Amino acid sequence: MPDKNDSLAGRVLAPADLIAYQDGSVVSRMLVYKKTGTITLFAFDAGEGLSEHTAPYDAIASIIDGEAEITIDKTAYDLHVGQMIIMPAKIPHAVQAKKRFKMLLTMIHE
Template sequence: MTDKKNESLASQVLTPADLIAYQDGSVVSRMLVYKKTGTITLFAFDAGEGLSEHTAPFDAIASIIDGEAEITIDKTAYVLHEGQMIIMPAKIPHAVLAEKRFKMILTMIHE
């Protein structure tokens, strides 16, 4: 069995949706890149799960790779489908809700 914490994904062809699995009643995350300059994290949200409203110190880009997500930015809700993305600006309140299961890549660019 591979230890995912020490697993190197560099120089490999990857299918992001296959790198993370849904779990009933949960939000699952898997960090792929962690650098001082930014992070790339995969998320899988079961239906009915989400992240409550919060802010982040840096811009974050949510790219939907499976399913459909509702992302609220500064009280405005956006429904995103597979293949779509949205930029959540730094220091602006945002939230994530899974009406249906979905997976996303979250890219955070540090200043």
Template sequence: MDKKIEKGTVIVTNEVIDYAEGGVVSKEFVRTNTGTLTLFAFDEGQGLSEHSAPFDATVQVIDGEAEIKIDGVAHTVKAGEMIIMPANHPHALFAHKRFKMLLTMIRG
């Protein structure tokens, strides 16, 4: 489901994108010089390899659950929960089960 994102309207984040079998789907809501807001859907077995960013990033899980490693420490984050990945610290994400998340990155 590829719904258009319109500012000033209510958005049901869990319905904006669907899962793709064996893949990762993303949809960017906002991109400015100061940050981004992106929705992701990870199918089971998918993930993002370890990397770091020069600014904090907040992951808000909206469906399912994710394994998020920060500095090698694994955290299970479930629907309705969030975690802040600190700037300049290595982190990675993995879907033992499929999950959707809203990623907020603010440069500063």
């Protein structure tokens, strides 16, 4: 959960500047954590990813730097800066960094 003392509310933000790449890693930073949903930044080093999994809620991945491959129900999509994709609840999906990339992930809870 975000540190209450590190509130980002009421500030102008550049999302790509709020998280840094780390060699050989996937880094995340939760910006908003509410019962109704979450907003999390991710930074993936080249070749890193998240293996196929499901989530109980819809998730919207917005690419803010680099290039990613997101697979939904065995169909691969190449995404670039400025693009987004909705990963439906309960449908298997995976994320792979074709090269370093950052994404803003918004998950809407029902």
